[in-house]
Amino acid sequence: MMRLTFKKQRGLSLVEFMIAGVIGLILILGLTQIFVSNRQAFDTTAASADVQETGRMAVEILAKGVRNADYWGCVDNNNVFNNLDNTALGYDEDTLGFGSGLDGADDNTDASDGIVDGTDFIFIRGTRGSSDIQIDEPMPNSSAVLDVTTANDLAVGDVVAVSNCQGGDIFQITALPSGDKLQHNTGATLFPGNGKNSGTCSGGGGGSNCLSQLYDKGASVLVPYSERYFIGTGVSGEPALFMRRGILGGASVGSGQTIELVEGVEDMQILYGEDTSGDGTVSAYRAASAVGDMNDVLSVRASLLVRSRQLNVLDSPQVLTFNGAAVDGSDRRLRRVYTMTSTIRNRM
Known part of the structure; x- marks a missing residue:
């Protein structure tokens, strides 16, 4: 085997x-x-x-x-009078001018403004508010005090706008007297202050504190804003869409806050x-x-x-x-x- x-x-x-x-x-x-x-x-x-x-x-x-640009209540921008003092030292027309609800520039060339060269930027201005604050009593004359329904959300130094369907006024609150009142005196106690009006006021009263018209009960008190949208360099070094918001209240009225929106x-x-x-x-x-x-x-x-x-x-x-x-x-x-x-x- x-x-x-x-x-x-x-x-x-x-x-x-x-x-x-x-x-x-x-x-x-x-x-x-x-x-x-x-x-x-x-x-x-x-x-x-x-x-x-x-x-x-x-x-x-x-x-x-x-x-939402160029909203001034039920009136257009051409009939809104800006009472802010444009002669004040440091007055910035872009932030406080409110000359147009929309503005812009092409192909930026200023290397010092934080905007990427060659890009466009746009200004958007107007007011915000839901008409919760209104004139409570008709103005008997062009005094520097307005009676309103409430002043709880407002502060001395705030820039506000009052508007009806005939026109509007932008001014800075210089005092808040008791009883829900807004005062808008002229003078240099605040920046930029008020002071663009002069001459005889409608309904009598001191010329230096005039508004452009007498406001009746129901006129709206709104909050103006000024925003610039542009392309800048973000914190990460990447380009980003930015907004520079005009500060219109508090201790820094007239300056701006730059906010990075989208990288x-x-x-x-x-x-x-x-x-x-x-x-x-x-x-x-x-x-x-x-x-x-x-x-x-x-x-x-x-x-x-x-x-x-x-x-x-x-x-x-x-x-x-x-x-x-x-x-x-x-x-x-x-x-x-x-x-x-x-x-x-x-x-x-």
Whole structure:
């Protein structure tokens, strides 16, 4: 009877070891490729979501600001008289002027203002309030004291506006006499103070404390605001949409507070829809420098260039044109352009 004998395996030959090594290397390279591809897809998806969220928020903020601009109660800005003293030292026309509910500038070139060069910025002004504070008693003359329904939310130094359907006045509260009253004396006790009126007042009274008219019961007391939206450099070093809010109350009246709103907005270009024919429709969209009269602007069109926070998201530089020029995509960030058009509802 034949017996079969088997030799025991005493190790791997060099050939077998090399074959196993090659197979293992192929597997590792395959897994690495899958990992890299998944990571690239994840980064691209995250960057896309980031850009979309940034663009949506920035557009929403600007659209809301434009939509609510130039509100002065039931009267337009042309009939609102600014009583603030524009001769006061340090008076800032941008913050305290209220000459127009809307203003802007093209292609910033001032390297010292914190605004990215080459970008546009826009001023939005108006008043806010729900008419909760109203004139409580008709003004018998143009005295410096107004009777109101409540003064609980107001303080000495606050800049306010009183408005009816014939006109309005902007002034600074200089005192709050007892009995829910607002006082608006002239003089230099506060900055900027009041003092633009002179001459004989309607209904009698001292000329230096005149308002532009006598206000009857029911006239609204509103809170003015002044905001500038622009592109600056955020705390992280990334470009961002900013708002500079004029301070119109407290100890810092006339100064501004700069607030970073949305990170990742690289550029902003703005066109203004001007009604040149007076028919209540937009005749053409123009840059700020080409607008004849900002008071004739009915809508605003803003284009935003938004970029991802992450570098090297894309496999190759993105080809993109913004404002008629090619965008440098050598950092391989993901970029998108968002455009919004919003009407100024208080002018329609």
